Amino acid sequence: MTGMPSAPTPIIDLSQVTKIYGHGAGEVRALRGIDLRINAGEFIAVMGPSGSGKSTCMNVLGCLDTPTGGTYKFLGVPVGNMSPDQRALLRRNYLGFVFQGFNLLSRTTALENVELPLVYRHVPKEQRRALARKALQEVGLGGRETHVPSQLSGGQQQRVAIARAIVTQPQVLFADEPTGNLDTATSVEIMKLLTSLNEQRGITIAMVTHEPDIAGWTRRIVRFRDGYIESDQINEPVREL
Amino acid sequence: MFGNAIILALREIRRNVLRSTLTILGIVIGVGAVITMVTIGEGATAQVQQDIQKLGSNLLQVFRGQGFGGGGGARSSAPPFSMEDVNAIKNEVAGVRAVAPTIGTGTQAIYGNSNWSTQVQGTDDQYISVRDWPLASGRNFSESELRAGAAVCILGATVQRELFGSEDPLGANVRLGKLSCQVIGTLTSKGQSGFGQDQDDLVVLPLRTVQRRIVGNADVNSIMVSARDGVSTEKVQADLESLLRERRKVRPGADPDFNVRDLKEISSAMTQTTRVLTSLLAAVAAVSLLVGGVGIMNIMLVSVTERTREIGTRLAVGAMARDVLLQFLIEAVTLAAFGGIIGIALGLSAGALATHAFHVPFVLNVGIVMLSFAFSAAVGIIFGYFPARRAAQLDPIEALRHE
Structure with missing residues (x-):
């Protein structure tokens, strides 16, 4: 996975994607024609000041939102005109999400939180338990299955959230400011975990962040400004291992 | 899909015992009141029938004067x-x-x-x-x-x-x-x-x-x-x-200038009266059941707002609108049915106590027990649907951003 393979299949292919909120005088052009390709196995950081369109872009990429114009192909399939249910199925089967605020269900054990996407995938109970347990071990939380979020530290909660995102073996993992609520040491731990998931498991990761230190862990940095892509650069990831 | 929704709904109920308890309180009281009222009423009816039996079997009474009451004036002049x-x-x-x-x-x-x-x-x-x-x-x-x-x-x-x-x-x-x-x-x-x-x-x-x-x-x-x-x-x-x-x-x-009374007539008249009273009391109690339904809707609506972020998370990890709808609906119905069962148990206990206190026989009316249970489940569906639909129609991005 080093260097650029000759003709990699793009998982994500945006061409001239626009997103406009509102109508008439009050309309906001959040995306003004984005071209972006993300190949399998990439670890990409999306940066930019607030209002630059990076969050809108991530929502479109994560199939939580639909573009106003242009085409978005996921694994070669156009998703721009999909119904909410079709997009839900796409998220269920191919995508994983990690949020800044962890978004774990409170008063629910770590194991049950990780199981949640599998419940929607109709995985039988025994298999669900086994997969969730394995995912928790992968993020280094083996033995904490019965802890509820309030009994876990911020870093641990984010690990549970990452376990929840990878338990379904997603094609792409979307991380929205995954270290935004964490201190530096814990942020480093989380970035190590994401790096190893990318390198060991080959999971494609797209991460929004506004911290250059965090973006430095990735191998490609895309900068947004005023609804355009300002720059798209290969990065030599930091190694603090 | 149904099985999943039930798992998720039961987890949700167990997760928040206090909220669940408050939600079902109205139904518990409503069903309890209906069952208690009907039990007391039925007991009273049975009591009247027993009393008439006690007066004597096949008893006819001949009084002088006219009319049912045999009032003083008519009686003394006859x-x-x-x-x-x-x-x-x-x-x-x-x-x-x-x-x-x-x-x-x-x-x-x-x-x-x-x-x-x-x-x-x-x-x-x-x-x-x-x-x-x-x-x-x-x-x-x-x-x-x-x-x-x-x-x-x-x-x-x-x-x-x-x-x-x-x-x-x-x-x-x-x-x-x-x-x-x-x-x-x-x-x-x-x-x-x-x-x-x-x-x-x-x-x-x-x-x-x-x-x-x-x-x-x-x-x-x-x-x-x-x-x-x-x-x-x-x-x-x-x-x-x-x-x-x-x-x-x-x-x-x-x-x-005399009248002959058949105690059976009086018996059936009195039975009729207590029946009417029973229905009346039950109707009043049924209103509280309705209020209980509104209570469920109220708390479910609050719960939808309170759980907006959670719903957003569910939608992000792949829940479809109908998964969310079904989950909330099943939560409401399960709570209502659970409230119904507790209400029935409470109503029967209160009815047993009351009939004991009033010295009337305890009569178990299976029909009304089934009816109140069915009614409370129906209340769950009807009053749970509106909040459930609201939850299902949330936009995932808005929901995730909700504080």
Whole structure:
């Protein structure tokens, strides 16, 4: 996975994607024609000041939102005109999400939180338990299955959230400011975990962040400004291992 | 898909015990109230029927005067009955098992230091047979005592208790007004009548004794007639009416100056009344069930707002709108059904306690139990649907951003 393979299949292919909120005088052009390709196995950081369109872009990429114009192909399939249910199925089967605020269900054990996407995938109970347990071990939380979020530290909660995102073996993992609520040491731990998931498991990761230190862990940095892509650069990831 | 929604809904209910408890409280109270009311009502109905049975089987009562109540004016102006009327009924009406003339008056009963205001009933040896009222001890009046108007009496259970306590009254002399008479027997207790009177508060004397030595005339105030088993009381009633019209010279077509009451009629009228009351109480209680439904909707709506972020998370990890809808709906129905079950248990317990306190029998109405359960589940569906739809229609991005 080093260097650029000759003709990699793009998982994500945006061409001239626009997103406009509102109508008439009050309309906001959040995306003004984005071209972006993300190949399998990439670890990409999306940066930019607030209002630059990076969050809108991530929502479109994560199939939580639909573009106003242009085409978005996921694994070669156009998703721009999909119904909410079709997009839900796409998220269920191919995508994983990690949020800044962890978004774990409170008063629910770590194991049950990780199981949640599998419940929607109709995985039988025994298999669900086994997969969730394995995912928790992968993020280094083996033995904490019965802890509820309030009994876990911020870093641990984010690990549970990452376990929840990878338990379904997603094609792409979307991380929205995954270290935004964490201190530096814990942020480093989380970035190590994401790096190893990318390198060991080959999971494609797209991460929004506004911290250059965090973006430095990735191998490609895309900068947004005023609804355009300002720059798209290969990065030599930091190694603090 | 259904199985999943149930898993998620049950987890959610277990996750927030306090909120779940508050949600179902309205339903619990509503169902409990309906069941309690119906249980008490049914108990009262059964009690009325039992009471009427207690008065005596196939009992007809002949009163003078007109109308159901036999009000004072009409009664006093109508001529009294005589022993000849009583004998004529005995001999001429078919299907009669026993006939007892009665004359009643209030008096003061005194024994030793005890003093009790009670009713004196002058009648004959047929009285206890007509009223299906066995003696607790002693004996009935003899032929000669009846003929001579002897100073003997049989005590009702209340009078016995008030005058004698635990002492044996047989053979003792009780003073009734100016008359001193010997106790020859005591009656078993019949308890309260359906009209709320204490039936045991009486002293029974020979008819002639009361006529001669207490009221001072030869009148018979009313006649009790019991029909033989298997004989239609309607037929006996009709025969009694035509016989008495003839004897009392009532012109054809004119209103009679007496009336014959069939206790069965009174029984069915009273049963009807208590039924209506029961339905009324149940209807009022049903309103509280409706209020309980609104309570469920209220708390579910609050819960949707409170759980917006959670719903966003669910949508992000792949839940479809209908998964969320189903989850919330099942939560509401499960809560309502659970509330229904608790309400039924509570209502039946309260009903059992209340019927015990009111001394009416406990009647389990399976129909109303099933109905309230079905109704509470329906309330869950109806009042759960609106919040559930609201949850399902949330936009995932908005929901995830919600604080």
